[in-house]
Amino acid sequence: MPRVRFHPNQREVEVAVGESLLRAAILAGVHVNASCGGSGVCGKCRVVIEQGTVASEPSAKITPEQAAAGHVLACTSLVTGDVEVRVPVESQMGDTRSVLAREHRTVTHGSALTPKDLGELFGDFELDPATRRLYVELPPPTLEDTIGDLERLHRELARVHGVGEFTVDHACLTQLAARLRSGKWKITATLTRGGEGECPRLIGIDAGDRSARHYGLAVDIGTTSVVAELVDLSTRAALGRESEYNAQISCGDDVISRIVYSMKKDGLSKLQELVAGTINTLVDRLIEKTGVERDDIVYLVAAGNTTMIHLFYGIDPRHIREEPYIPTMNFIPTVEAAALGLRIARGARVYCVPGRASYVGGDITAGLLASGVFRSEKLTLFIDIGTNGEMALGNAEWLLSCACSAGPAFEGGSVKHGMRAVMGAIETVRINPDTLEPMIVTIGQQRAKGICGSGLIDTVAELFLTGVINEKGRFNLDLGHPRIRVVGGTAEYVLVRAADSAIGADIAITEADLDNLIRTKGAIYAGIATLLEQMEMPVSAIEQVYIAGGFGRYLELDQAITIGLLPEVSEDKVKYVGNGSLLGAHLVLLSQAARESAGAIARNMTYLELSTNPGFMDNYVSALFLPHTDQHLFPSVLKRVSRGGRAAGAYPVES
């Protein structure tokens, strides 16, 4: 990877080709003014290329003389090879001495599961999908051979493919005579595997040889978004992936509001139709993209939280919300896709990855399967952060799981300028410890519209490290800084001024926001602490941490530890699973052995109900500080605070 070296502070970082200089500066811990979020508007991120070249766009903010002298905007300049960059005084965010003193941030992300990791995992499961498509040529009936159509089909399937007894969908029976004849007795039969003690079932008859056109869908049904992957069940190849907001979002942001909505008149059927509609939209897109025919998509495996799966099946989820929190089912029977309003092959089946409890659903089972935790010797903490913090601790021998209601703060809810991680959301924040001025980058490097989860974690961490807020999340008003102000009795810090934002107003983080964020991180940390306590294990016993979910991918480990969201673990123990729910569904779609493993995970995992766990509340209260009431649990944060040019010294650092 190319190396980017920054002067005058001599910091160096390796980044991928195509990375912007602004992001390289962030990774290197170099402060550059960036008040428009990297949209190329403010012109404050001007730097000088001293050696090497970058791919840069011309800007009205750079004069021809400056351009000739190698000046470029850091945010719109992309790394193409090794390069040396000078940050001129006017683009620096103040004296760099404290910056130099702060810890190098280049490698703070842990690592993602690699294609090799996944390849090994996928390769270990034999290709053995739940459906078979068998081509067969039947001898047409004659006056000498007068057996019925179904018996004729059975006879040839047995003779050519060794198929034994099978049962038949009624819809298949009604079409059988016509299909055999229109196909001139050359047809493809689609059979599903029978359940335990059951025979296979004939679910489709199609004219001609379609045996190689054998496709399935893996679907992650999230509360916020739905992702579908089209998979070739003959070759394992993933042909395409599409995602869309879960259309149920118009009925509430989180699972509780969806359950409440489902209890209204026609609410349940509307929610079911909405999620089925979202999946149909994704199917339409995948069909258009790949040319695969709808009738050849014969199986769908979905994974999602327990409420989402209930709603997908049109099952009343109200008891999930009421003590003692019992779902209708954790192991979900296979049903016909048509019964759920899905537009794939007639007769296609839907299966859902089983869950463990009302708040530890099939998405977690799928993630534990896809990350290989279920067969790992190492003690693993698996965590999926969304509106609920769902987590599991264990290894191949045992798994203990729990879920805590984290609230929507990390997804932008209950935060004044919070928003989802979409274009224009502030995703990275650094605050200069000397000037207390922010450096922000938005998704898509556009003018800022609000702050998404990773930006919020960054903001809290940076405000804390620089002493703008204390360990209780209270602003230090004595600093008298123009960005810190009190509006309507609530203190806040202005991240983006109206002139630089896309919303025509200041974007700020308030003390009320900080309260919500601290409560959210406190709940997640308390969940982890309670799992460890239950097993009488210290944090140091954790050998690996898998972080799942879209949000997790953008979580900066050191920032998450700084605010006490995650316990102190070294970066080499951390891996990002990505969309574990989708990966797990994909595995189950391909392999009966994976399906059985998922069942074993859900069956054998112990579930800890936190609402009745006395230790959880104690852990929660202790975690309502930055990073925690017991600072010694966070030695690296103590170190960063002591080195980091903290403005007000509100955090009591011990020597």
Ligand code: FES
């Ligand atoms: S122009 Fe680059 S951050 Fe504003």
